[in-house]
Amino acid sequence: MNTIIRKQISIHPEVMDLLNKQIAMEMHASAAYLAMASWCDQRELLNSKELFYKQAEEEREHAMKFFTFINDNGGAAISPSIDSVNNDFESLKAIYEKSLDQEIAVSDSIKKIFKKARTEDDFVTEVFLQWFITEQAEEEDKFRSIIDIFDLMEGMPLKMIDERIPTE
Amino acid sequence: MKTVCNSSADIHIEMETFCRFQLYFYEKTIPLTFPQLLQLRQQLLQLTSPNNLYRIIENENCALLFVADKKELLFLEVPSLIALKEELLFFFSFDTNNILI
Secondary structure (H helix, E strand, O other): OHHHHHHHOOOOHHHHHHHHHHHHHHHHHHHHHHHHHHHHHHOOOHHHHHHHHHHHHHHHHHHHHHHHHHHHOOOOOOOOOOOOOOOOOOOHHHHHHHHHHHHHHHHHHHHHHHHHHHHOOOHHHHHHHHHHHHHHHHHHHHHHHHHHHHHHOOOOOHHHHHHHOOOO | OEEEEOOOOOEEEEEOOOOEEEEEEOOEEEEEEHHHHHHHHHHHHHHOOHHHHHHHHHOOOEEEEEEOOOOEEEEEEHHHHHHHHHHHHHHHOOOHHHHOO
16 A cells, blocks of 8 residues: 555655645735735835835745645645735834844744654655755845844844845 | 555455555545645544544534545544544555665
């Protein structure tokens, strides 16, 4: 019986379930970044708005990578429903702090799938996830550096801080 | 025809060809492709989550489930719902230690 399933699907079914949850998480992160971009756009925070629009696209690309990976390996990718997205923020700094929290949550979730893949000897998924682990470390570093700018420029006008924020 | 799964006499899955399967659900026989089996697994995992199961027990105590791309409709009381889920999970359980060698 096991061989029959193995011939149909290259990834472990339980790992596939976690990957589907990850798609939902990435799509939710994309929607959350879009809300942040809108908040910045309305306040003419040009660099921040550009960064968050890019982040929204990037998260969607990540979700699509998971999506095609599941289907390419014989599984069933599930198009997720997006839960309520917060559009209400208190400050630009709070937005960046929230972004860092979100990236950490995504990293933790990917590591959880990585561990599960390793437990189930799902080497295909394990290798696939390695790129995401490196990518998430870079994402976390990006937001940490930006929060550092806020601390270093404390008391300066918001527009000046925004101009210091890298858009790449 | 090769039996691939037989954890219960009333509910079991058989393999017809490489990509055709049969779900025997009491007196009903439903032909399924592998993607349809994956879809059924997903539906059953969702239906039997603690919250959904609690809602079913508190209300109508049964569930209607479309299978095989909505060609068939199953009426599931809670015990048969759980039995079908167990059957699907058993069908999909595979030990890679035995396979990858």
